[in-house]
Amino acid sequence: MTTSTETTAPATFEGLLAAIQPAEGGRDIKDPATGAVVGRAPEHGTPDLEAAIGKARAAQPAWGDLSHDKRSAYLNRAADAVEASAEALAQLLSREQGKPLNGPNARFEVGACAAWLRATASFEMKPEVLVDDDGGRAELHYRPLGVVGAIGPWNWPMMITIWQIAPALRMGNAVVVKPSGMTPLSVLALVHVLNKVLPADVLHVIAGRRDVGAVLVSHPDIAKIMFTGSTAAGQDIIRSSADTVKRLTLELGGNDAGIVLPDANPKEIAENLFWGAFINTGQTCAALKRLYVHEDIYDAVCEELTTVAASMPMGVGLDENNVLGPLQNKSQYDIVAGLVESARDSGATVLLGGNPEKDQPGYFYPATLVADIDNDNPLVTEEQFGPALPIIKYSSVDEAVAMANGLDVGLGASVWSSNVESALKVAARIEAGTVWINKHGTVDPRVPFGGVKTSGYGLEFGVEGLKHLGAPQAISY
Numbered sequence: 101m102t103t104s105t106e107t108t109a110p111a112t113f114e115g116l117l118a119a120i121q122p123a124e125g126g127r128d129i130k131d132p133a134t135g136a137v138v139g140r141a142p143e144h145g146t147p148d149l150e151a152a153i154g155k156a157r158a159a160q161p162a163w164g165d166l167s168h169d170k171r172s173a174y175l176n177r178a179a180d181a182v183e184a185s186a187e188a189l190a191q192l193l194s195r196e197q198g199k200p201l202n203g204p205n206a207r208f209e210v211g212a213c214a215a216w217l218r219a220t221a222s223f224e225m226k227p228e229v230l231v232d233d234d235g236g237r238a239e240l241h242y243r244p245l246g247v248v249g250a251i252g253p254w255n256w257p258m259m260i261t262i263w264q265i266a267p268a269l270r271m272g273n274a275v276v277v278k279p280s281g282m283t284p285l286s287v288l289a290l291v292h293v294l295n296k297v298l299p300a301d302v303l304h305v306i307a308g309r310r311d312v313g314a315v316l317v318s319h320p321d322i323a324k325i326m327f328t329g330s331t332a333a334g335q336d337i338i339r340s341s342a343d344t345v346k347r348l349t350l351e352l353g354g355n356d357a358g359i360v361l362p363d364a365n366p367k368e369i370a371e372n373l374f375w376g377a378f379i380n381t382g383q384t385c386a387a388l389k390r391l392y393v394h395e396d397i398y399d400a401v402c403e404e405l406t407t408v409a410a411s412m413p414m415g416v417g418l419d420e421n422n423v424l425g426p427l428q429n430k431s432q433y434d435i436v437a438g439l440v441e442s443a444r445d446s447g448a449t450v451l452l453g454g455n456p457e458k459d460q461p462g463y464f465y466p467a468t469l470v471a472d473i474d475n476d477n478p479l480v481t482e483e484q485f486g487p488a489l490p491i492i493k494y495s496s497v498d499e500a501v502a503m504a505n506g507l508d509v510g511l512g513a514s515v516w517s518s519n520v521e522s523a524l525k526v527a528a529r530i531e532a533g534t535v536w537i538n539k540h541g542t543v544d545p546r547v548p549f550g551g552v553k554t555s556g557y558g559l560e561f562g563v564e565g566l567k568h569l570g571a572p573q574a575i576s577y
Contacts, residue, residue, distance in 0.1 A: 354511030376540025
């Protein structure tokens, strides 16, 4: 195969921008913290998409013919390239998405990209022996699908792109990436870095608008779509992909519940509760979005959580002191502000936050905790996707489980207890693809991840995730 001859010398922020911006034209991308222009994104159209798919389709057979070991070696080299340019990538991510450099934010996200590439490269994929007896032998193999379309979100644009493309490439597929229009620069830069070491044309990125994404979803030369985003958008993809009978992996909206059992220690769990809810300033699909606390410790949990939340600095992401940033866009800011005001008007108690500064630049909404709120309040029933956490009081575990399961979503959930056995019994009753104990949202590249109900279907991560990027073929002899 033809491999790029570029070096993996560390890129600078300015160098990355120069490499990905169009020579002329394009669309200004602004920093959600300051309103300053970060850079210009190209506006690719359908002809660009068609060309990318054609090149990917031509390059895929040779890539698919490589062994798993050889493709894994490329993924490890890609991880090296990401690490070599990690600071420039983090600077760009912070400016475009808004997340701070420090804390579980921009530098963390870039580091996770390299870690996921290495983990994906490390998994063994051998034929599964199904039958081996006097009657014969049968094996299950996984073959490349062809060209995979990867459509990512704006909240973790680099990391989720890696979640999509690393297993797709490992399984011998070529990939065409369509980033969110909110954060195209981050993904363009990431793909630019990866393509320094990957074979030519196995990975493309098209920074187009929604109409370009619609063509990608329905294109007959795309074998599978991987999508992370809203349930409504996922439903559109299901409909659009039907005529070509595409395989789909859909990680859709979540409204994750956490249940704090009466034996939990409020002080010990408070910081983990905070980060479970407020990681990436609450803009995470599998963040803790509604917290159910037993009446015996309700006031104590509210007090400890308020103390932790009040200590977390929020501001411009390039300030090394900050760990919370702005909401990424005005639409999301308005959603969060509206839900909090609705809760306040209903009589709920705002323990912290809820009063954003009106005159400051950027889409900053303060970390907000809302208590004494009904379970049917919109702040509870609708996914806020921002830094506002409703805390609901319950009397019995049966009541808490019923409320946790009462919505038609099921991405993640958590149970908090000083007794792991008690927590495990409750976890088994919760309708969610992942249930964490005494933590929330801590995904692991070795552990399969996916939702139930309207939170989507298909698995990512680990060997099971790899299988979802291959076509199963049984061979009997």
